Amino acid sequence: MSLRSYRCLLIASEIVLLALSAAAQSPLRLSGQVRDSVGHPVPSATVTATGAEGNITVISGNDGSFTLNYAAASPSHAGITLRATAPSLESDDFAVSAQSVATDIILTLHPTPLDRK
DSSP, X not given: OOHHHHHHHHHHHHHHHHHHHHHHTSEEXXXXXXXXXXXXXOTTOEEEEEETTEEEEEEOOXXXXXXXXXXXXXXXXXTOEEEEXXXXXXXXXXXXXXXXXXXXXXXXXXXXXXXXX
16 A cells, blocks of 8 residues: 555545544434423423433423433433423433434423322
């Protein structure tokens, strides 16, 4: 292999690696709505995405809607969990998958039992 061919191959390899690195680091857009057990929106709920890349937290809007951008390292989005919390309501966890990213995510919060011990 000539020196020129080797350099072309090296440059092409670097371009492919840069493209793969950029694709792996593109943010994952997660959006949906937080609702209570009867379907009403929950305003000002805390929604946290947790995974290998750390935590991102947003507050839902007046209509319960939320959107966050998460820097997912894995194209399958494995290991990312959304958690919604609000006062007087039990939290709801949701495991993110490649299929759920394409749709709006509904997080349902139920009333906290009064007889907790």
